[in-house]
Amino acid sequence: MRILRHYLTLFLFVLLPFSFALSAQTANAQQASWIQIEAHPSLNEAQVRAQAFAGAFDNVNGFRSNSGWYVIALGPYDAVTAENELQRLAVENLIPADSYLVTSDRFTQQYWPIGANRLDDTVVALPVPESSLTETDPVTSLTYLPDETPREARASERLLSREAKMELQRAMQWEGFYNAAIDGDFGRGTRNAMALYQRAKGYDETGILTTRQRAELLENYNAILSSLGMEAYTDTKAGITIRLPMAMVEFDGYEAPFAHFTPTTDDGVRVSLISQYGDQATLFGLYEIMQTLEIVPLNGERERNQNSFTLTGENNDISSYTYATLAGGTIKGFTLVWPAGDSKRMERVVSSMRASFTPNDSIALDDMASDGDAPQSVDLLAGLEIRKPKSARSGFYLDGSGHILTTTEAVAQCSKITVEDGIEATIAFSDEALGISVLKPQEPVAPIAYAQFAEAAPRLNSDVAVAGFSFGGALDAPTLTFGKLSDVKGLNGEPNLQRLAMSPLPGDAGGPVVNAAGSVIGMLQPNEARDGRSLPNSVSFSSASDAITEALRANGIKVSKANGETALHPLDLTTIASDMTVLVACWE
CATH class of the missing domain: 1.10.101 (Muramoyl-pentapeptide Carboxypeptidase; domain 1)
Known part of the structure; x- marks a missing residue:
């Protein structure tokens, strides 16, 4: 019993006697036709798929095509039967929708079933006998095989x-x-x-x-x-063969170490192939660099071993998957990015890309590979946007163990907080009334300098300065903004505030306010509207050092007091203030 005896069969009725010569049969011998249902660049993948199809069809054959691909086909048929079978199987959704007819001359050798050779088969097309039914005779019986x-x-x-x-x-x-x-x-x-x-x-x-x-x-x-139009794509320049969703992306250009593919649909799917020469150190460096890009969101699994890594990420907007491997002195891989909420479908794409990923270890993109017209920006890396924090503010070291003081606004609603060069930190405690938060780095740090709080109360109209990352980390070092102490209380008489005559930028908030001797007299608060009133740009406020030190001691943080109040040269003041100041970044 044939495996697929479940299709609709129309029983023929009485046929008129007919006869024809054997010579007519041989005259109608013709080259075999086949229904091509899949093609793969890899023999192993093709054999696995052919075996799977053999569980559903009893006439599955596998051939190597003239182009070098490994084809899976049903047949052989004569031309008419092949056309009818193609339509029937497609209508019943038993074969891929993009299946089509080919003839034996498209193939070079057979690989499935193992040992078979049906390329020389010919199919005899028999003449269609005349029926005794007229065109108007009804069909009286349809029988469905179980x-x-x-x-x-x-x-x-x-x-x-x-x-x-x-x-x-x-x-x-x-x-x-x-x-x-x-x-x-x-x-x-x-x-x-x-x-x-x-x-x-x-x-x-x-x-x-x-x-x-x-x-x-x-x-x-x-x-x-x-x-999704999954089909094999070979990039001879990058040395990668892989199946890509070509109905959704198109090649855009090279920007070493990437070959970029941009969206062609509203889905916004993007692909970047990774190709570069390098060693394990290069691979590990790429692992770190990829995590700084917008296309690799913070939330997700990270896995790295001796010769490969995998990164997944997701946020409210996108999800992504990155894989890279080291072999033969080259690093090859890919990144797939898709919109949030489409993970079920795109995980199938990821699986297909991983299964078909075939690197050529003998070639990779040159480090200078570029199409030349890519936009340049400090916020771009090889054509990809570098992830930026939700906000970047300032802070300063409190002690030799690395505790950092900053504003509560700087670390509010952050999924991750980093200080210095990406060191993660957690909030040790916050005082909402004072607007201060103390951070504890998750890695050991060795501050060059930390805060020395002034012993004496600051003097009105004295010169002061604030050290901070005015431009949100665009510069590697903090800058100093100079001004004067206008009052030792807030506009409404708040004793824990100090009013300053200076024009800092938002990135300066959280920075140390120092006197002419370099002693800390306060911490700069963000310039926000107070009681619905927008203040002049030249008016700023800082939390007073006495209130800060009291809160620190109450929470077990040791503070240091300054020895002497001798005015420093501006360059020395800049050095002292800068050495204690830290960039604080809030990520979401």
């Missing part, structure tokens, strides 16, 4: 390879019916999933998928990739 019995389905199931069984489990997992291990073992969990699938489709709940049901399941599973 699907496989459970016994027959189990028998055909035994012929499946382990990989083919795992593919069925993946398909059921994708459809939401299976949530156990992908192991090719059809135990209770798999049988229950099959029964659930059959119930959802209106089939008898036997827990054993028939050949037709397996083909339908796999077709729906693979349809998503077909709709």
Whole structure:
């Protein structure tokens, strides 16, 4: 019994006697036609897929094409039968929608079934006999051949390879019916999933998928990739062959070490191939650099071993997957970026890209590879936007262990806080009334200098300065903004505030306010409207040092007092203030 005897069969009625010569048969011999259903650049991948299709069709063949690809085809047929079969199988969703007809001259040799050779087969096209029915005679009987019995389905199931069984489990997992291990073992969990699938489709709940049901399941599973235009792409310059969703992206250009593909649809999917010469140090450096890019959001898994790494990331806008590997003195990989909320579909794309990823270790992009017209900016790395923090403010060291004082505004609602050159920090404590927060770095730090708080109360109209990262980290070192102490209290008489006559920038908030001797007399607060009133740019406020030190001691932070109040040369003042000042970045 043929495996696929479930299709619609029209029984013919009485036929007029006919005869024709054997010579007519041989005269109609013709080259075989085939239905090409898939093609793969890798022999191993093609063999696995051919074996999987063999579980659904009894005439699966695999050939190497003239172009070097490995084709999976059904046949052989004569031309008319091939056309009819193509239409029927496509209508019933049993083969990919982009399947098409080819002839044997497109192939060079057969690889599946192993040892077979059907390239020289010819197909005899028999003349169509005349029927006794007229065009107006009705068809009086349609007979549907039954699907496989459970016994027959189990028998055909035994012929499946382990990989083919795992593919069925993946398909059921994708459809939401299976949530156990992908192991090719059809135990209770798999049988229950099959029964659930059959119930959802209106089939008898036997827990054993028939050949037709397996083909339908796999077709729906693979349809998503077909709709995205997954096809092999070879970049000879980058030395990479990989399947890409070419219905969604197009090649845009090179910007070493990347080959960029930009979106062609509103989905906003993007791809970047990675290709460069290097060693393990280069790979590890790339691992760190990729995490500074906008296309690799902060939230996600990070995995690095001796010769490869994987990065995943997601935020409210995008998700991404990055893979890179080191072999033969070259680093190859890819990044796929897609809009948030589309992960179920795009994870299939990631799996296809990983499975098809084939690097050529003998070639890679030159370090200077560029199309020349790419935009240049300090916020771009090889054409990709560098991730920027939600806000960048200032802070200053309080002690030799690295505690940092900053404003509460600087660290409000952050998914991550970093100080200095990307060292993560946590909030040790905050005082909302004073507007101060103390940070504790998660790695050991050795401050060059830390705050020495003034012993004496600051004098009105005395010269003061604030050290801060005025431009949000665009400069590597803090700058000093000079001014005067206008009052030792706030506009409403607040004793914990000091009014300053200076015009700092937003990035300066959290920086130390020092007197002419370099002693800390306060911490600069952000310039915000107070009580609904917008103040002049030349008016700023700082938290008073007495209130700050009292709060620090109450929370177990040791503070240091200044020895002497001798005025310093402006250059020395700049050095002291800058050495204690830290960039504080808030990330989301």
